[in-house]
Amino acid sequence: MAANQRSISVSEFFAKNRHLLGFDNPRKALLTTVKEAVDNSLDACEEAGIIPEIWVEIIQVKENRFEVSIQDNGPGILKKQIPLIFGKLLYGSKFHRLRMSRGQQGIGISAAGMYGMLTTGKPVKIVSKISIRKPAHYYEVQIDTKTNNPEILNGRGNGLDIPAGEKGRNIMESKKIQWNSFYPATEDEEPQEVRSGTRVTIELEAKHQRGRGSVDEYLEQTAIANPHVTLHYRDPDQEWRTYGRATEELPPEPKEIKPHPYGVEMGRLVTMLKEMKEGTISQFLTQSFTRVSPAVARRICEGAGISTRAGVKKIGRDEADKIYHAIQETKIKAPSTDCISPIGEDLLIKGLHQVVPAEFYVAATRPPSVYRGNPFQVEVALAYGGQSVVQKVSAEVLDQLLDQTDSRTIRQFLVNTFDGIGNDAADKIIKEADFGSRQSPTKLNAEQRETLHHAMRNVKLSDGQGIQVYRYANRVPLQFKMRDCAITQTVMGTNWRSYGLSQSRGNLPSGPVTLMVHLASVWVPFTSESKEAIAAYPEIEKEIRLALQAVGRKLGLFLKRRQKVKQEGERRSVFMRYLAEVAGAVSDLNGSDREEIHSNLLRVANRVTKVADTKFDESGNKIQEEESFGDNVLIVEQGDPEEALKQRLLEGNPQQKLF
Amino acid sequence: MAKKKTTTAKTARMAKLNARDKKTLNSLVGMADDVERFASRGRAPHIEIPSRSLSNVKYNKSRKIIEMGSSKNKRELFNLSQARTYMQTLLVGSGCKQLIEQGKTTSIRGLYYLLKHTIEGTREETFVDQGDCDPVIEDVEVALNALREELHVYASNRGAMVGNIVVNDNGDEIDCSRMGSGGYAIPSIVEEEVMQFVSCKADFVLHVEKDTVWRRFNEDKFWQTHNCILTHGNGQPPRGVRRLLNRLNNELNLPVLCLLDNDPWGYYIYSVIKQGSINLAYESKRMAIPGARFIGLRSIDYERCDLNPSVTIKLTDNDIKRANQIANYPWFEPKKRWQKEIKKLLSNGFKLEVEALISKDISYVTEEYVPARLADQDFLD
The missing domain is CATH 1.10.8.50 (Helicase, Ruva Protein; domain 3)
Incomplete structure (x- = not known):
């Protein structure tokens, strides 16, 4: 028995437990692969200050086998880092820091590569280029699951260097290495060359299916939350689709912060103490944590009954325990929240408007808050009206x-x-x-x-139509485990009836509503490694609820007003209907001019219904029409629905074909 | 032949009724002028219509008739719930004007068809059915204070008359003692302009509820033996019958006696004949006959005539409710004999139809029941 005991490599563990990483079934595997690659690309571009442009290409090799390529225009990867990033699990830059980013653990893309390798035996192919003048590198990498180390297969373990410019392009063509060298351009424009970037290609066993939880949906939702990104997508039918960017501005770069004392658990505190080689306990506290001034450190030490001058080396398990409890009892300022970069109400509305056709848009960004010492911020955007997905399907x-x-x-x-x-x-x-x-x-x-x-x-669906909830964590759409997610639960727990939507108790409200909830945080508390649902911390739920209520109030206002306008319109039309008859009867009776009476009555009708309008307002809220909605609301005038549809077609559907 | 006759009749009538028609026309035109004046000043037009609900009806104790009160309803064009009826009111007005100008009359159903059409640009009908139209006609009557006849509209004929009387109806002399088994159908319009009494030998009028009973009396030549006029109104008598009874009572001083079923429905028919109806309270002064008397059937007749239990009909919940309502009407309330009568009906728990008397003998009602009551002068007031 004892002889059989041996250590397990991470790769082995995840190869057996692939569902933990989102590879439960072939359909989800395809999505997870695209998602991990796109997340990485976006993180890389934003960190380097490049406005992201991403190509996603899916080619069906044979039944249940697909080749997925994702290319970005990011900074590229240094030659020696390439194999590690794509061929080693839990390797990355994001785990050890507290900073808002899409990726957190450093598992995703290498796990996708491993899954591909396990199901097809094909290696991961990577092209990376760090500058327009420098050569690009081409690697075929495979992960050794026993040791969790990368193996390079091409160029006798050294990969292939491709020179820059025309020559390189010829080489790539002859070796069938895929690379988009130019940005798409209209005919009369000189195409711009892609200066740098990374392209990863993974062949895997998968299934492509449209609808809920599909790649298409993920890309659409990504476009909503990332209005600064342009996405080119070639689906397995070789159809190109482009989600264009709504803004040229990059989101402000999030700052990296030190941990907050409230967010540190006992074990982590001990580890941090061990890492600290020298100095006093006071120095340790002020240097390792945010919001700990010497005065705060002194109060913690007093609470723990330890001298501020005590050296870290002398702090044992018991003292650490005392310090831990003293931290919980000491009042410490909440962490600074400038480390979070929210999407912003304007861009939320822009993004939503680009993808979801509706009549009314509203957004609300909450001020940052803190859970367990981690800063976070909640944003909500809501679109009301418009067509449902079913009605868009060709x-x-x-x-x-x-x-x-x-x-x-x-x-x-x-x-x-x-x-x-x-x-x-x-x-x-x-x-x-x-x-x-x-x-x-x-x-x-x-x-x-x-x-x-x-x-x-x-079919008119607006009554029976369910609400769509788009959930985002650090700008990444969450598509599965909807019921387990704190966002969905909070939406269900909010009373939407007072905002004019119908809702049965404890359920999602119904109505033609698209709701988008974004949680930005330096550390998003997911319920599992596959990052599908957010854990329900009371602080987070509270912020989500407040944001939902903020947009709900404005929706309620809009619906009430629309109802009123509709009623007035109906009122007027009832009168209009009878005026001609009345005029006719009057003229029959006393021989007066029918047209004149009719036009006189029309005038009265318009005045009467107008009077009713203003009366309504005065007796209701005394708020002026224009001001009452406040900021961050977009109302799209809906004329004749058919006209509106034509208009939308003219303006260009966001799902416009590229080629 | 017939056609020629009507045209001559028409011209004769036109000449005679001109003044009256002119007055009606004037008020119709006035209604339209109001609308024109309001519209040209940019104001919302309305019509004032006296209210025809129970709350606007008063019992005039000295005249012993039901009269309409003074409360009026405004009917506005620019009111969501009234816009449609407002339009209908004006349409009825224009329809009546057309009839008056052409010197023609039509039934209320005819007027409904005359005015029914689809409103331009919609799928809505001006009138959905006749029930949509009838109340509007009554509204126009009260609003213009004009009688239905003056608007050249009549209700369908119902009711018949036989007896020792000669009348002139629209130029034709009719001897009501020679009308065979069917009798003379009482027209809907019996105003003096249409019908004049030529001669009358009868002593009183016997009004029965329905056709079947009336036939029994006619077949037995009751009107000959008792020298009376025999009428029926086929249930609740229509205006023509009520107006004719009123004229017989008023102008010829004939007492009116009623033989009706012993149930709340029969009581109410008597009430309408005597005091006038709630719905047409504005016409009570021409219609009501405060001197009318109730012969029967009485609730004591079950014992008095020794009737078989199988001819009784059980009172329904509705009947009981209605009986209590009638007992509380201000014109029944002070009459002790009536209160006793209704109480007895309720304690019996059943009602009796006049036909129930046939169980005694086919001609029991004409040969024994009514003659006995007449001999005793045993009537309810």
Whole structure:
């Protein structure tokens, strides 16, 4: 028995427990791979101060096997770092610091590479270029799961250097190394060369499916939360799609901070004490933590009954314990919060407007707050109205969706595939299309498919429509484990009825609403390594609730006002309807001029309904029309819905085709 | 032939009714002038309509009739709940004007069809059904203080008359003692302009509730043996019948006796004949007959006539409610014999139809029941 005991490498552990990293099934594996690579690219670009432009290309090699390439225009990676970053688990720059970034642990991309290697046996291919003049490096890397170390396969373990410029491009072409050398440009523009960047290609066993939790959705949501990013996406059908940036400005660079004493646990405190080679306990406290001045350090020491001059070397386990408790009892200022860079209300609205067509947009950014000594900040944006996803789907896409689905009934298919479709809405569509409730979606013939498509487009869903909640942590969309997430739970726990939405107790509200909640923090408390849900700390929940209420109030105001306008319109139209009849009868009776009476009555009708308008306002809130919404609200005038649709087509759908 | 007759009749009537029609026309035009004046000044027009609800009805103790109070409702064009009826009111007005100018009359159903059309630019009908139209016609009547006849609209004919009387109806002399088994159908308009009494030998009027009972009396030649006029109103009598009874009572001084079922419905028919109805309170002075008397059936008749229990009909909850309501009407309240009558009905727990008397003998009602009451002068007031 004892002879069989041996240590386990991280790689071995995760190779067996791939679900912990988000590789539970082939469909999710594809998404996780794209996600990890894109997150890394964005982090890299922002740190280097480059406005990110990212290419995501997915090629289907054969059934259930895909080649995924992600390229960025970031700073590139130093030659010797490349194998470690892509071929060693838990290697990275982000784990040991407290700074807001997308990646945290240094597992993601190497785990994706490992998964690819395990399922296809193919290595990870990396191209990296750090400057327009310097050569690019090409590596084929594979992870040795036994030792958790990278192995370089090409160039006899040295990789391949590709010279800059035209010559390099020829080499890449001959060796079939993929690299986008130029930014896409319109015909009359000189294409700009990509000066630097990294491209990673992973071949893996996966499944591509559209709808909820898909790559498409992830990229769309990423575009919302990162309005400074341009994303080019080539899907497995070789269709290019571009999500353009809404701003040229990079988010302010988040600062790295020292830990706050409240956020440190006993074990970590002991480790930190050990790391400190010399000096007094007072020096240790002031140097290792934020917000600890010599005065605060003295109070902690007094609380612990230890001299401020005591040397760190002499602090044992018991003293450390005393210090730990003294910290909890000492009043220490909350950490500075300038280490967080929120998206900002303006950009939130811009981002949401780019991707979600709606009538009303509102955003709220809360002031930063602290949980367990970690600063964090909550932002919420809400879009109301507009079409739901089901109504945007084209007949071709629906065909594909129907072919791919494994749902057994149409109802299941609708609910599982489309966001914002609840059971009620699905039933409405099925009823409109006049299908049986048990009908299988895969067995529909062409005519029935057309009927279904027609029904999906024409059913009015705003009542039965479920709300869509987009969750973000440090600008990264979270797509799974919705129910476990503190964000979803807080949205469900908030009373939306007072803001004019319908909601059954303890559920998500319903209505044509897209809600986006962003949690930015130096350390986002995820419930698991696969980063799918945020843990429910009371401080976080409270901030989310306050932000939701802030946007809720404005939504309520908007809905109330819209209701009023609608009522007035109806009132007027009722009068208008009868005026011609009345004028006709009057003219029959006394022989007066019919037209004149009609126009006189019309004038009165307009005046009467107008009077009613102002009366309504005076008796209600005495707030002026324009001011009452406050800042950070965008209202898109909706004329005739068909006109609005045409308009949207003219303006260019965000999902415009690139080529 | 018939056509020629009507045209001559029409011209004759036109000449005669001109003054009255002119007055009606004037008030109709006045209604339109109001709208024109309001609209040209940029103000919201409205029509004032006397309220026809129970709350606006008063019992005039000295005249012993139900009269309409003075409260009025404003009907506004620019009021969401009234806009449609406002439009309908004006439409009815214009329809009546058309009828008066052309010297024609039509039924309320005819007027409904005349005015029914789709409102331009919508799918809405001016009137959905006749029930939508009838109350508006009554509104116009009260608003203009004009009678239905003056608006050239009539209700459908219901009710018949036989007896020792000769009338002139629209130029035709009609001897009501020679009307066979069907009798003379009482027209809806029996105003003096249309119908004149030529001669009358009868001593009183016997009004029965419905056709079946009336036929029994006619077949037995009751009106010959008792020298009376025999009428029926087919349930709740229409205006024509009530107006005719009123004229017979007023102008010829004939007492009016009523033979109705012994149930709350029969009581209410009597109440309408005697005091006038709540809905048409504005017409009470021409319609009500405060001197009318109630012969029967009485709730004591079950014992008095020794009737078989199987001819009784159980009172429904609705009947009981209605009976209590009627007992509380101010015109029934002070009458002790009526209170006793209603109390007895309620304690019996059943109602009796006049036809129940047939169980005694086919002609019991004409040969024994009514003659006995007449002999004793045994009536309820």
